[in-house]
Amino acid sequence: MRELFTDLDIFNAIGIVGVSLYIANYTALQTGFVRGQGYVYPTVCLIAASCVLASLMQDFNLSSAVIQVTWITISIIGITRMYVLGVTSRFSDQERLFIRHMANGLPEHRARALLDNGMWLTADPGTVLTHEGEPVDHLSFVASGKAKVIVADKTIATSGAGMAIGEITYLSGEPATATVEVAEKMHLIRFEADKLRAFVQRNPDIGAVLEQNMANHLRSKLVSMSETASRAPVPASADAAAA
Incomplete structure (x- = not known):
């Protein structure tokens, strides 16, 4: 073992670092620790390919060199594409409100892809968005205005921006x-x-962020509703019964 490490020169060490990065990066992708649509995966691929290419300076192999150059080129293209999409993405104030609440953690170009699946609408007073006990075939996010939340014909809360x-x-x-x-x-x-x-099935990175934000949002909503209910005045009949 000691002789093996003695024989390793700087080029072999760099090559081993590159291979290790390849393996670790791909493992992280498959286990969900990194996402293919983010900057981390292509950046690590770029570093790994550069290390392996540098190691070939000692014992050049054309096929291996072509593979590493290809990886480097593709990684640079991917990083550049994400940067350009991020810079050119433009959001309205209402879209940024949605991102802050429902897509927090997504790169801007992925948030744009999510927003492009929705449709902006205006609803007038009296419009019923959901009916208690009936299936709901849509998910909505309020950018402005207010709605009443009604259970058993009693308003229990309001929903706003x-x-x-x-x-x-x-x-x-x-x-x-x-x-x-x-x-x-x-x-x-x-x-x-x-x-x-x-x-979101086709885009699991977006689905994971969306569901996490929805879960956090739902938790906050339930806490708010509970606090509202606890502050509600006790009916006179209830006071008399307690007495």
């Missing part, structure tokens, strides 16, 4: 737990649930 509607149904597949009715003119983006599910 920055709120999602239909995320419980989207995540669980269960019918709507409440009726949501527009109270003030609303501007929202709506995603067809089946189309969105198909999209």
Whole structure:
């Protein structure tokens, strides 16, 4: 073993570093620690290929050199593409509000891909967005305006800018737990649930971020609703019964 390490010169050491980076990077991709659509994967591939190419300076092999040059070229193209898409992506204030709440953690070009699957709509007061106990075939995000959340004909909360509607149904597949009715003119983006599910299946990096943000959003919403219910005045009859 000692003789083996003695025989390793600088070029072999660089080559081993490159191979190790290849293996670690691909393992991280397959196990979900890095995403193919981010900067990390192509950057590590670029470094790994450069190390292996440098190691060939001692014992040149044309086939191996062509492979490494190809990896370097493809990695540079990928990094450049992501940079250009990020720089050229333009978002409205309403789109940035959506990204902050529902796509936080996505590179801008991936957030744009997600937004392109939705449709911006205006809903007038009285429009019913979901019906309690009925399936919901869409997921909505409110950019402006307000809606009433109604359970058993009683308004229990309101939804305003920055709120999602239909995320419980989207995540669980269960019918709507409440009726949501527009109270003030609303501007929202709506995603067809089946189309969105198909999209995130093809783009698991976006799906993972979207579902994590929805789960965080839902947790905050439930806490807010619980606090609202705890602050609600106790009916007079209940006070009398307690007395």
